[in-house]
Structure formats: C-alpha cells, structure tokens
Amino acid sequence: MELPFEDLSIKEKIIELTQKLHHHNHLYYVESNPEISDFEFDTLLKELQELENLYPQYADENSPTKRVGGDITKKFEVVEHIYPMMSLSNSYSKEEIADWETRIKKLIVDEPEYVCELKYDGVAIGIKYKNGKFNQAVTRGDGSKGEDISANVKTIKTIPLVLRGNYPEDFEIRGEIFYPLKAFQDLNNQRQEAGEELFANPRNTASGTLKMQDSAIVAQRGLDCFLYGIYGNNLPFQNHFESVKAAGEWGLKIPSLKKNYIKKCASIDGIMEFINYWDTERNNLPFEIDGVVIKVNNYNQQAELGFTAKSPRWAVAYKFKAERVRTILETITYQVGRTGAITPVANLKPVLLAGTTVKRASLHNADQIEKLDIRINDEVFVEKGGEIIPKIVGVVISKRTSNSEPLEYITKCPECETPLVRKEGEAHHYCPNQLACPPQVKGKMIHFISRKAMDIEGLGEETIEQLFEAGLIKTIPDLYELTSEQLLPLERMAQKSVDNLLKGLEQSKNVPFERVLFALGIRFVGETVAKKLAKEFKNIEGLQKATFEELIAVDEIGDRIAESLVAYFSDENSLVLLKRLIEKGLQFEVIEVENNNLSDKLEGKAFVISGVFEKHSRDDYKKMIEENGGKNVSSVSSKTNYLLAGDNMGPSKKVKAEKLGITIISEDEFLEMIS
Numbered sequence: 221m222e223l224p225f226e227d228l229s230i231k232e233k234i235i236e237l238t239q240k241l242h243h244h245n246h247l248y249y250v251e252s253n254p255e256i257s258d259f260e261f262d263t264l265l266k267e268l269q270e271l272e273n274l275y276p277q278y279a280d281e282n283s284p285t286k287r288v289g290g291d292i293t294k295k296f297e298v299v300e301h302i303y304p305m306m307s308l309s310n311s312y313s314k315e316e317i318a319d320w321e322t323r324i325k326k327l328i329v330d331e332p333e334y335v336c337e338l339k340y341d342g343v344a345i346g347i348k349y350k351n352g353k354f355n356q357a358v359t360r361g362d363g364s365k366g367e368d369i370s371a372n373v374k375t376i377k378t379i380p381l382v383l384r385g386n387y388p389e390d391f392e393i394r395g396e397i398f399y400p401l402k403a404f405q406d407l408n409n410q411r412q413e414a415g416e417e418l419f420a421n422p423r424n425t426a427s428g429t430l431k432m433q434d435s436a437i438v439a440q441r442g443l444d445c446f447l448y449g450i451y452g453n454n455l456p457f458q459n460h461f462e463s464v465k466a467a468g469e470w471g472l473k474i475p476s477l478k479k480n481y482i483k484k485c486a487s488i489d490g491i492m493e494f495i496n497y498w499d500t501e502r503n504n505l506p507f508e509i510d511g512v513v514i515k516v517n518n519y520n521q522q523a524e525l526g527f528t529a530k531s532p533r534w535a536v537a538y539k540f541k542a543e544r545v546r547t548i549l550e551t552i553t554y555q556v557g558r559t560g561a562i563t564p565v566a567n568l569k570p571v572l573l574a575g576t577t578v579k580r581a582s583l584h585n586a587d588q589i590e591k592l593d594i595r596i597n598d599e600v601f602v603e604k605g606g607e608i609i610p611k612i613v614g615v616v617i618s619k620r621t622s623n624s625e626p627l628e629y630i631t632k633c634p635e636c637e638t639p640l641v642r643k644e645g646e647a648h649h650y651c652p653n654q655l656a657c658p659p660q661v662k663g664k665m666i667h668f669i670s671r672k673a674m675d676i677e678g679l680g681e682e683t684i685e686q687l688f689e690a691g692l693i694k695t696i697p698d699l700y701e702l703t704s705e706q707l708l709p710l711e712r713m714a715q716k717s718v719d720n721l722l723k724g725l726e727q728s729k730n731v732p733f734e735r736v737l738f739a740l741g742i743r744f745v746g747e748t749v750a751k752k753l754a755k756e757f758k759n760i761e762g763l764q765k766a767t768f769e770e771l772i773a774v775d776e777i778g779d780r781i782a783e784s785l786v787a788y789f790s791d792e793n794s795l796v797l798l799k800r801l802i803e804k805g806l807q808f809e810v811i812e813v814e815n816n817n818l819s820d821k822l823e824g825k826a827f828v829i830s831g832v833f834e835k836h837s838r839d840d841y842k843k844m845i846e847e848n849g850g851k852n853v854s855s856v857s858s859k860t861n862y863l864l865a866g867d868n869m870g871p872s873k874k875v876k877a878e879k880l881g882i883t884i885i886s887e888d889e890f891l892e893m894i895s
C-alpha cells in the first residue's frame with residue numbers, strides 16, 4: 221500500500237533526478253565537459269527509469285529516459301509551419317555573392333553587417349519549445365507543411381529536452397540534424413560485420429533514420445545537430461548573431477564561435493575570406509558541409525529587404541563545388557567479402573583529388589555499373605563525398621571510342637569459380653561456396669578471432685593468412701587443433717609467440733556464449749543481435765531448435781535474421797562445425813551468475829584503467845573491479861580513487877592523476893588489494 225506522503229517524496233525524487241540528468245547531459249553532450257563518469261550517469265538514469273516504471277504518473281514527458289527511445293510512430297502527423305520554412309537561393313560563383321552584397325548595400329539605408337555560417341549537409345528541422353520544454357520537432361516538408369518527428373528527435377542527445385537560463389516562453393529554433401562522419405563510419409562497420417548492405421552517404425542515412433518508426437533504433441544511431449535560427453513573437457534581440465549566442469546560453473547546441481563555424485563580417489572581403497577558409501578546411505571537419513550561408517545580421521534590415529516568392533532577400537547560400545576530377549578507368553576487380561558478397565572496385569589512372577592521390581573507386585554493385593553504363597577505358601568523373609573511398613559519378617560519353625562495349629558483370633566467383641547467385645531484392649551478387657572459397661574462409665576466421673568476437677591474444681589477421689596458406693587451418697575448429705610442432709617451423713614463429721598463440725586459444729574457451737555466437741559470423745547476426753539471441757535462448761541447442769516464428773517473436777529479430785538463422789542451422793556443414801567447436805570446449809551456453817560480487821573490498825572506490833597489462837586484459841580488470849564492489853570511470857577527476865596503470869599509459873592521465881593526488885597502482889598492487 222502506498223501512503224500519500226511517500227508518493228510526494230517520490231515525486232520530488234523524480235524531479236530531482238530529472239533535473240540532475242538534464243544538467244549532466246548538457247555538460248556531456250553540448251559542452252563536452254562532463255563532471256561525472258558515464259557509469260555514474262547511467263546509474264542515475266537507471267534509478268530514474270525504475271522510479272518512473274513504478275510511478276508512471278510522475279514521469280515527465282521530457283524525461284531524460286526518453287533519450288533511449290522506444291516510442292513507435294506508425295504514421296508521422298503532418299503539421300503546418302507557423303513560419304514558412306523557405307529555402308535559400310543558391311549560388312556557385314563568388315561573383316554572384318559579390319553581386320548580392322552590392323545589391324544589399326543599395327537596398328538598405330545603413331551600412332549592413334553580415335553573419336557567415338556553415339551550410340550543414342543534413343536534414344532541416346524546426347523545434348518548438350514552450351515554457352522551456354521541448355514541444356515538437358517538424359521536418360521541412362514542402363516548406364509550408366512538414367512531418368512531426370518529435371519521438372525520434374528527442375533521442376538526439378545534443379537536443380535539450382528542457383532549457384536553462386532566460387529563454388522566451390514560446391519560440392521555434394531551426395537548424396540541421398546530421399550524421400557525424402565517425403558515427404556514420406561506425407554504423408557502416410557494424411553493418412559490414414553483420415553482412416548487411418552499407419549505407420551510401422551520411423545525409424541520406426540521417427534522413428532515413430529520422431523517419432524510422434522505432435525511436436529506440438534512432439537513439440542508437442548517434443545523430444547530432446546544430447541549431448541557429450530563432451523564430452517567435454517579441455524576441456528580445458536586434459540581430460541574428462545575438463540570437464544565436466543567446467540560444468547557446470539556453471542550452472541549445474549552436475555552431476561553435478570559437479571554431480569559426482559562425483562569424484560576423486563587416487564587408488565582402490570578410491565574406492570571401494570565410495568562404496575560402498572553409499573551402500579547404502571543410503575536409504578536416506568531423507561532419508559534412510556543402511557550402512556557406514551569408515545573412516544580413518540586423519533584424520530591421522532583414523525586414524527592410526523582405527522576401528521573394530521563394531526565399532529571403534537577406535540571405536544567400538554559396539555552394540562548394542563537389543570535388544570532382546576526370547580520369548581513366550583502367551580495370552575492374554571484384555572483391556569477395558567474408559559473407560561472399562561481391563564488390564566491384566574500379567582501378568583508376570592515379571589522380572589527385574581533395575589532397576590525396578586516388579587509384580581506386582567504389583562501384584558498389586552491378587546495378588550501379590549498369591545505370592551509369594561504365595565501361596573499361598572510359599574517362600570517368602570521380603567525386604569524394606562522405607565516404608572514405610571515392611566514387612564514380614559519371615562517364616564522359618563523348619570521349620568513348622567506337623569499339624567500346626558494355627561491361628559484362630562476372631558470373632563466377634573470381635576466387636573459386638563457383639557460379640554467383642543474386643537473391644531477389646538484394647543489390648549484391650554472392651559466392652555461395654562458404655566453406656571453401658578462400659577469402660570467405662579466411663574472412664570468417666579473421667572475424668572469429670577479432671577483438672569483439674573471440675579476441676584471441678597472439679593471433680592476428682596476418683597469422684591467419686599464414687596458417688591458411690600453410691594449409692594448417694581449413695575451417696575454424698582447426699585452430700583448436702594446432703600444435704607447437706606445426707607452428708614452430710613457420711616463418712616469424714618463435715617459441716614465445718607459439719606459446720602465446722596456444723595460450724590465447726586455450727583462454728578463448730572462456731569467452732561467453734554471446735560473443736561465440738557473434739564470432740560464428742552468421743549472416744545478419746551482429747554483436748547486438750547475438751546478445752539478444754543468447755539472452756533469449758540461453759544455449760545453442762535452444763537457438764538451433766527455434767522455429768522461424770519463435771525467432772521473429774523475439775524483440776528486434778526480423779524476418780531476415782530469422783531466415784538466416786534457420787538456413788544456418790539447416791546446413792549440414794554448420795552443424796559439423798558447431799559439433800567440433802562444442803567438443804573443443806567453447807562456451808555454448810549462458811552462464812548465469814547469481815551474485816557477481818566476489819567481495820566488497822573495493823566498495824565505493826572509483827578506478828581509472830590506463831595502459832597495457834601483462835597478467836590480465838583491461839576488460840578482465842574492469843570486471844574484477846566491479847566484482848569486488850568498485851566502479852570503473854573513464855576519465856581521471858577529483859572523484860577518482862585509484863589509477864590502475866599499465867605500460868604505455870597516456871602521459872596526460874598520469875600528470876593529471878599526480879596533480880589531483882590520486883594513488884597510482886600497478887597491476888600487482890591491484891591484485892594484492894583484492895587477493
């Protein structure tokens with residue numbers, strides 16, 4: 221039974237936690253200056269989540285727990301914009317920008333002042349705040365109406381759910397949501413590991429992500445934003461620049477003034493300087509921009525200038541030319557990936573592009589080649605976008621010789637000659653010979669031993685190549701049958717490295733089931749999916765017996781993953797492989813631990829681990845700390861108790877720890893503490 225006074229104290233606790241988390245979220249994501257560790261943050265968040273589950277009546281709709289998503293939007297509501305979301309007139313030449321500036325000076329009475337900004341290559345968004353709280357986020361749409369994607373936008377951690385300071389009661393702020401390049405690359409790496417198609421570029425991926433129905437997936441994607449355009453009645457500013465600075469004070473993520481993402485300029489010279497600077501510097505930004513925007517700063521002058529039918533007269537966009545060069549396509553090679561996917565790669569006559577010499581370009585797949593009608597010896601246009609590898613965007617048809625013939629896509633695997641297959645709806649061709657096609661076999665082993673999978677010490681990609689070439693390993697279980705007699709005669713194999721390798725293999729028998737499952741390299745079974753499956757089915761027999769229906773009944777397991785699993789377990793060869801691995805003693809079931817804590821010797825102590833260790837891995841030490849009641853924090857602060865230091869520790873950490881008087885301990889000393 222709940223007594224009323226208890227409820228009130230819980231309500232207060234929820235409010236307190238909510239405020240605390242909003243505060244730390246701002247410090248972490250907007251100011252990049254955290255005061256507490258990730259662990260402490262997660263603990264507070266968990267506490268709040270638990271209270272909200274028990275007392276949903278007190279949960280705020282803008283609670284920090286909304287960041288993890290979970291709201292499903294079946295259909296995005298169409299919303300009318302209060303202030304039309306116009307696009308800017310674009311220009312590709314500096315002369316046009318100079319003309320625009322001359323025109324402005326003639327049209328207004330007083331000397332104008334300008335604000336130059338970066339033109340972020342993302343998705344335009346308008347976010348309404350009412351009484352300091354996130355109210356609604358709407359896409360540009362057709363400019364007069366857009367879609368309400370609030371549930372998804374709320375998961376973006378750099379967008380505050382509550383504001384701070386002296387904000388207007390009711391306003392809208394506009395800006396751009398984008399995919400940082402690092403997050404985009406990470407996403408594609410994950411997809412590659414899971415054998416999924418890669419996304420083509422950050423902008424389209426950002427836009428696709430924002431339109432997903434499940435906000436929990438959006439929450440994991442790492443989208444970011446810059447906000448800079450304020451709209452509302454009776455705003456307390458005279459000009460644009462001040463309004464942006466004020467928005468920063470309310471906790472909104474504005475473009476960095478320090479890094480020159482936004483700058484006031486008095487004249488055309490300043491504008492040109494800004495354009496020229498970013499035309500080269502943009503290659504070093506952690507996100508993509510496609511130009512620069514120039515605005516008249518003063519609101520009265522903006523009003524004086526007004527609008528054309530399509531865009532404001534007081535602003536203009538200068539678009540950078542995509543860096544594009546011409547060169548000759550010499551040959552095409554076909555790469556076979558771990559999953560058997562064939563990727564065509566164009567070998568080009570070397571050419572300079574965006575500061576680097578380019579010799580190869582991605583062609584993605586057969587459709588792409590067909591669409592562009594790319595042929596050998598063609599002169600082609602190559603561009604560098606958000607992707608790391610440049611791509612071919614077109615062919616100079618006029619330069620083509622009369623004897624040129626359309627390219628015929630390969631029908632057999634370039635490595636093992638097996639006829640390729642292409643499933644309906646899939647862009648890539650596949651070599652189905654999973655068990656004997658060398659790059660697939662090697663690729664699967666390399667995946668198996670990789671850090672996030674079995675993480676086998678003393679065994680790297682090169683050694684796998686070497687063992688494979690020497691005929692010592694044909695399938696994964698062969699690894700566990702290697703002997704020092706076999707290994708010692710090999711090049712670069714001394715007794716010590718052989719011992720390490722064998723020890724590493726032996727230790728990998730303790731790697732938990734979820735990672736073993738991921739290590740098997742079943743198509744579409746990435747790290748997260750493997751975790752889900754392990755948790756749900758507990759052991760390999762359970763998973764193997766699961767029907768398609770039982771599989772898709774699991775949260776986040778879709779048709780594609782289920783089909784892939786069913787196919788895997790109905791393949792005789794996989795069963796032989798599994799049987800052998802089980803015999804070798806690898807973990808094929810979840811080991812449930814009732815109470816993880818071995819002791820409370822480290823109760824309340826915060827540890828930072830840095831450097832390389834001899835006796836155990838870093839992850840092992842992290843576990844030991846937790847198992848003995850301590851906690852792991854990622855950076856050294858006054859709240860850290862111990863710095864567990866290995867070899868090659870970063871010097872800055874050491875200096876900081878010494879300055880703060882934190883005890884630095886070696887691994888032996890640590891082991892002593894918990895012994």
Ligand SMILES: [Zn+2]
Nearest residue numbers: 633636651657
């Ligand atoms: Zn093959």
